[in-house]
Amino acid sequence: MKAEQPSFDAPIPxxxxxxxxxxxxxxxxxxxxxxxxxxxxxxxxxxxxxxxDQLIDVMEMGVPITDIANTLQLGGVxxxxxxxxxxxxxxPLLIEMMMLIGDSAGVKYDSGLEDNPDKNKMxxxxxxxxxxxxxxxxxxxxxxxxxxxxxxxTPMDTPSGLMARRN
Amino acid sequence: MRFYNxxxxxxxxxxxxxxxxxxxxxxxxxxxAPRKTMAQKAQSDKLSPVLIVANHMKVxxxxxxxxxxx
Numbered sequence: 001m002k003a004e005q006p007s008f009d010a011p012i013p014x015x016x017x018x019x020x021x022x023x024x025x026x027x028x029x030x031x032x033x034x035x036x037x038x039x040x041x042x043x044x045x046x047x048x049x050x051x052x053d054q055l056i057d058v059m060e061m062g063v064p065i066t067d068i069a070n071t072l073q074l075g076g077v078x079x080x081x082x083x084x085x086x087x088x089x090x091x092p093l094l095i096e097m098m099m100l101i102g103d104s105a106g107v108k109y110d111s112g113l114e115d116n117p118d119k120n121k122m123x124x125x126x127x128x129x130x131x132x133x134x135x136x137x138x139x140x141x142x143x144x145x146x147x148x149x150x151x152x153x154t155p156m157d158t159p160s161g162l163m164a165r166r167n
Numbered sequence: 168m169r170f171y172n173x174x175x176x177x178x179x180x181x182x183x184x185x186x187x188x189x190x191x192x193x194x195x196x197x198x199x200a201p202r203k204t205m206a207q208k209a210q211s212d213k214l215s216p217v218l219i220v221a222n223h224m225k226v227x228x229x230x231x232x233x234x235x236x237x
Contacts, residue, residue, distance in 0.1 A: 034216075035220060036219060066178065070174040091173070092224055093220050094174075095174060096224045096227045096228060099231060100234075103234045104234055113175060113178060
């Protein structure tokens with residue numbers, strides 16, 4: 001079995017302590033503290049033409065809208081614009097707004113709300129596995145010599161009843 | 168592999184039909200009509216964050232439906 005490769009994407013232990021407390025934007029009070037303010041902030045940003053153009057490009061690439069919304073609000077938290085609580089509360093609105101932008105631009109987008117869109121599709125690896133099994137079966141059949149038909153060689157049973165013809 | 172995304176859960180929990188209060192019939196404005204008490208007034212002024220978001224969402228969804236229908 002192949003050994004699992006270690007992931008180097010995770011933060012190093014103690015990484016969060018490499019800056020002074022309060023030096024990071026998310027460690028100081030957020031710029032907007034109410035949902036109303038956060039909603040207004042995002043709606044204003046999303047109504048810009050540059051934003052919608054970039055968003056449409058990303059949607060066309062097939063990135064799910066839910067992923068974009070989550071990234072957007074996490075960016076807001078990182079920049080210290082709002083807290084994570086208000087960010088999570090605002091997410092449904094961001095998704096709805098992005099869907100509106102996509103619909104009005106006539107873009108086919110992936111909402112990301114389906115549980116597993118490829119659930120019913122057969123995975124490539126699964127198909128390969130079945131194909132390999134079938135090939136093996138065919139090979140096995142070809143290798144084994146064909147059994148001689150025994151029936152042809154057995155002599156006919158002579159009838160032994162009372163009414164049987166006697167020679 | 169897909170990681171956990173809180174956006175999916177947040178969106179699916181936002182059932183507008185359930186969250187948004189249905190509009191009650193407007194009371195007639197006669198002199199003897201019952202008035203709102205101060206407690207009721209304070210409650211209606213202070214909308215919960217979910218209601219604020221739901222109200223905004225309703226407007227956007229109506230607009231989306233209009234676009235998709237046409």
